[in-house]
Amino acid sequence: MMRVSFTVNGKDHEVAAPPMKRLLDVLRDDLALTGVKEGCGEGECGACTVVMDGLLVLSCLVPICQVEGKHVTTIEGLAASGHLHTVQKAFLENGGAQCGICTPGMILSAAYYLDHPDEARDIREALAGNQCRCTGYTRIFESIKAASS
Ligand code: FES
Numbered sequence: 001m002m003r004v005s006f007t008v009n010g011k012d013h014e015v016a017a018p019p020m021k022r023l024l025d026v027l028r029d030d031l032a033l034t035g036v037k038e039g040c041g042e043g044e045c046g047a048c049t050v051v052m053d054g055l056l057v058l059s060c061l062v063p064i065c066q067v068e069g070k071h072v073t074t075i076e077g078l079a080a081s082g083h084l085h086t087v088q089k090a091f092l093e094n095g096g097a098q099c100g101i102c103t104p105g106m107i108l109s110a111a112y113y114l115d116h117p118d119e120a121r122d123i124r125e126a127l128a129g130n131q132c133r134c135t136g137y138t139r140i141f142e143s144i145k146a147a148s149s
């Protein structure tokens with residue numbers, strides 16, 4: 001076991017965990033932040049996406065020993081003020097979610113790219129790392145288009 005200190009959604013946390021415990025499991029099991037989802041568990045689907053020190057990461061591939069001193073944002077952090085983020089609102093209004101497993105990762109990725117116009121790419125290319133089994137993607141892309149307009 002090791003002790004790791006880091007912030008999540010602006011709050012300080014210290015957890016005791018095996019060094020290779022996945023950030024995904026620490027967030028869900030230790031901190032009860034169940035907005036982060038597990039899909040494949042192998043770095044392929046994007047369901048476990050969170051932001052760490054300003055970059056999108058796959059939390060199923062990040063061992064907690066690499067999180068010391070980092071700043072993590074989960075989907076809960078996007079609405080920490082009690083108001084939904086523009087992208088969350090757009091998903092609600094445009095039917096961008098069905099089962100919801102991909103949705104937190106999809107929204108965090110979309111918000112990241114909308115916040116980084118310098119890295120702007122075609123939205124389909126930007127979200128290529130986020131898979132959805134339900135929607136056929138059309139409503140997701142419509143939601144993000146609505147959020148960006
Ligand atoms: S659960 Fe992490 S990429 Fe699929």
Ligand code: FES
Binds near residue numbers: 131
């Ligand atoms: S809404 Fe079900 S996987 Fe995307």
